[in-house]
Amino acid sequence: MPTISMFFGIIIYMYYFDNREHAKPHIHANYAEYEAIISIPEGNVLSGEIPGNKLKLITAWIEIHQEELMADWKLAVEGQQPFKIEPLR
Structure with missing residues (x-):
């Protein structure tokens, strides 16, 4: 489970080959x-829970980094190391 970013106490990561249970591109936070699984690019919680104020931060971060996240998703489902993404500041 590679960590791709950390900000404001939130850790964002992706699992390798993680497209079986949730076919949608997503991150784990x-x-x-x-802990929550959040879809890319919508920012919807697919499962789990996270405080609302932290979800707003994650959703903003997803919106800013959609292209990078989709590229990382492709790498992760192929079993390759995703790249780190700049944290929200």
Whole structure:
């Protein structure tokens, strides 16, 4: 599970070959005891939960980095190392 970004206590990562359970492109986000799977590019929570204020930050970050995230998704589902993406500042 490569970590691709971290900001404001949120860790964003993608699993290798992770297109079986959720066919949609998505990221995994951890914050404290919360974990959620969030779709790219919509920013919808597919499963899990995360506080609303942190979800807003993640959604903004997804919107800014959609192209990079889709490129990373392609790499990850092929079993390749995704690239790091700039955190939200």
